[in-house]
Amino acid sequence: MPYDVIIIGGSYAGLSAALPLGRARRRVLVVDAGQRRNRFAAASHGFLGQDGAAPGQIVATARDQLARYATVEMLQGAAIAVAGDEQGFVVQTTGGPVAGARLILASGVTDNLPEVPGLAERWGRHVFHCPYCHGYELNQGPIGVLATGPMSLHHAQMLPDWGATTLFLNGAFEPDAAQLAELDRRGVVVERTPVAGFFSEGADIRLADGRTVPLAGVFTLAQTRITGPLAAELGVDIEDGPLGQCIQVDAMQQTSVAGVFACGDVARLAGSVPLAVASGAMAGVAAHRSLIFTA
Template sequence: MRYDVLIIGGSFAGLSAALQLGRARRRVLVIDAGQRRNRFATTSHGFLGQDGVPPGQIIATARGQLARYATVEIRDGAALGVTGDEQGFVVETDGAPAAGRRLILAGGVTDTLPEVPGLAERWGKHVFHCPYCHGYELNQGPIGVLATGPMSLHHAQMLPDWGPTTLFLNGAFEPDAAQLADLARRGVTVERTPVAGFFGAGADIRLADGRTVPLAGVFTLAQTRLTGPLAAELGVDIEEGPLGQCIQVDAMQQTSVAGVFACGDTARLAGSVALAVASGTMAGTAAHRSLIFTA
C-alpha cells in the first residue's frame, strides 16, 4: 500500500498531525519507536484540558481516539532510513518498508544530560528543563539551577517566580558584572563551589566542599540532538543552536526539502506538549493541502 502521508514519530506532535489527516480521510501511517522525550516525567503540565495528567495516559487516549479513523494506521517500530523526493518516499523500518507521497518528521530529540552523579536517575522527577512544565509543583520551595553554559543565566533569571533560586555555576561559565547585578536584583544566590553530585532521594545537591544544599527541585539545560538518521539522509536544513539541533521549518512546518514537513521538538529549540500538539496540527494540515494544491 502507498500511503498519502508517512509520519515518523507517534508522540504528541506526530499523533496530532495524524488526527488532522485522518479527519481529511487520507491514508496515514504513523511509525513510532515509543521513545517519548517526556517518558521520564510522571505528570504533564501546561496543556489546556490535560494539566496534571500522566503523559503516557494522554498518548494512550490519543491512540484510542485515532483508532476510530479507518484510514490511520500506527505501526510500532523504528524508522531506519529513507529514500525519495516529492514524487514519493520510502521509509525502511524494522518491519516492512513503507511508501508515501508526503513525509512528516516528528521523531523528536534526544537529551544529553550534564555528567553529574545522580542526575540521570532524577531526570523528569526531581531535575527538569522547563519551569512552565514543572515549576508550580515545587510549591515555592528552594530551587537550584545547574549551569551548563551562558544560557543557564536565563533559567536563573526566570525561576525566582517559582521559588528562591540558587545558581550553581559548576565551572560552566562566569557571569559578568551586569549579569551578577541582575541576578542580585532577582534575589538569586550564586554558588561557585563545584557540584559533587546529588544527595539522598530527592533534589538535594552535595557540593565539593562537603556542604549539602536542600532543594525542592533542580533545573538544567540539556544538549539535544535529532533522534534518528532521517533528517540527515533527506538533507533538510538543520539549525545548530546553543542548546542543540532542530530542523528549520517555515510557518507551515515545511522543511527545505519539498514534500517533507517537521513538527514537535524536532522542529523547535524549545518545546512543550502544548507547542508540540500545535505544530503537529499545522504539519498535518499543511501536508494535506500540499497533496491537493501541488499534486
C-alpha cells in the first residue's frame, strides 16, 4: 500500500513534518541519509527548550517521540530518483522503490566552504555562519568575518553586537565609500591583506604578510546547493540567491509542483533549527490538508 506522505530528509524539518501527519494517523515514510547540516557543531542554540543541546541528541529525542506513532516509519538511506505527479509519486531509494501520494522535500543544503587552509577543519567549532546560533558563546571576544562576497557586509554589520569585529575582505569585494562609513559606524575594522589560513588550534587567522590576528571565532557565508537530485527531477521552481539555491514555496510550504512541499534549509535562504522545525510543522499540516481538500 502506498504511503500517504513520503518525507525526504530526517533532520529537524523532516521530523517536524512527520509529527502532525503521524498524529493524524496518516502513513508516513521518512527517508533519511543521516547528513544533518549542523553535524559539525557540538551544541545547538536558539531553539526554545533545547538551547545548548547536542544536535544529535535533539534528533534522537525527536525520533524516539515519533516512534510512538505506529503509522510513521523510518528508512535509513538516500533518495536517488523520483517520478510521478499529484496522482502519486514513486521514489527510488538506496533501499528500493517506495510510493506515496504526497512528497515533502526536507533534504537540506550542502555548504560549499571558502577554500582557505584550515577552515573546513574548524567548521562548526571555530568557524560559523549564524551569529544567533554561536555568537553568544564567544563571550564578547574578538570576532572575524571572512568575506566571500558583498553579502558579507551585512554579516560584518551584525556581528559587533557579539564582539569587536574585523572584516577580512580577502579579495572577495571592495566596499564603497558609503559602505565603509556604515562599517565605521558599527566599529568594524576592515582588513585588506589576504588571508593565508588558520594555523593555530583555534580561530586565529594568519595573513599573507605574516601577521597573526587572535580571534575568539570567525563567521563566513558559504555558498549552498540543494542536496540530492529530487528537486531538479521534479521541476520545482528554484531561486538562485547570492548565497546559493533554495526551493520556492508559498506560505503553506507548497512548491510550484502540485503535491510536492518543501521545508527547512532547502526552502529558505537562511537556516536555523527553530526556523526549520517551524517550516516542517507547516509542511506536514499542509500536506495532510491537501489529502483531504481537493480543488
